[in-house]
Amino acid sequence: MEKIIDFFLEPYYSRATYLIILEAIAFVFGIASVIYAKNRNILVYPTGLIATTITVYLFLYDELMGDMMMNFYYSVMSIYGWWNWARKKNGSPVVPVSRTNKKEKFIGFGMFVLTMLVTYIVYKAYGSVIEFTNYIDIFTSGLFFTAMWFMANKKLENWTLWIIADIITVPLYAYRGWGMLSLQYLIFTILAVQGYIAWKKHLNNNLQTA
Template sequence: MVDFFIAQYRHASNIQIILEFLAFVFGIISVVLAKKEHIGVYPTGLVSTIITVYLLYKACYFGDMTMNIYYSIMSIYGWYKWKVHKNAMELQISYTNAKEKRIGFGFFILTILITYFVYDFFDYTLEIPNYIDIFTSGIFFTAMWYMALKKIENWTLWILGDCIAVPLFAYRGLGMLSLQYLIFTILAIIALKEWKKTLNKSKVML
């Protein structure tokens, strides 16, 4: 088991190991802060995603790379929205309404199409893991947008996407990323419960 996590780094450069470690740490910190509704989720997430974009480009995982570029952009958007409107009612934890569900589904489909064409642009031969990557990209894209709006469904989507990503990265031999997404899954489940409690408390106070 230990060998599975360290084997991939035996021939890796020191800079790659350092970058992956930093992306791992900042990614975990970001999810923990998101669970607590702390605005620090965005700057820490930004560090993680920017590093990950570079690492995934080097590994030719263009679908994941595209999503991390989007995460970086959404981190800036979410950072601004949470900071400027942190006391606004529209940014209180809530469930999505019918319109937001439709928009989210539209983002999901659009992301799948864009990610597919990203692979096509790089003339990459698609295999089953790549199609799974494309599917999870749509899930994560929508989850990130819902998080910026503080919608509870963002955690449901993160859990779904993370559960798919764990075996996907394990299959690719990326043990550390697989472990990271396993931790993400656990944190997302905890966060979902905490956000629901917060929402229920706010309803009682109204």
């Protein structure tokens, strides 16, 4: 047990205090954001915006360009999602929870492939040496990008993509020495499963009463 704790804490021994504090803040707001998302609460976006903005800086500092780019995108999409979720007509949300249709699935797949390509180009543009973990990063970037788009449009499938990407990210961040963020994504995985169940139940209830 002690070795496991040391594995997570050791990278922080030589890390600047302000970076640890920033990571802790991002951790708290990131968890809060997913909890709000699970409950279909619009506060998912302001809390998420705080977390992703901080994380952009952290990843840029560590030259993790794929992760940095994804969190920058999250920040932009948080603004769009905030606006989209806030729209109402006759007191009801304009964008209800729904499943993706064939066209949206096709668009999602296109975004997934395009994101991986762009992330790869960003790595090359910054002259980074692309290692095996970076290819995993490129793959998860595609998943996260598409998941965020689906979430902004309240598509149930967003949770499936979050679950897959979160599971992959947990060991990836642990390997990179991001102990708090690795733990955060473990919690994200659990919350994403709960989010899928909650949204599916909400969707089924709406279909029954329609």
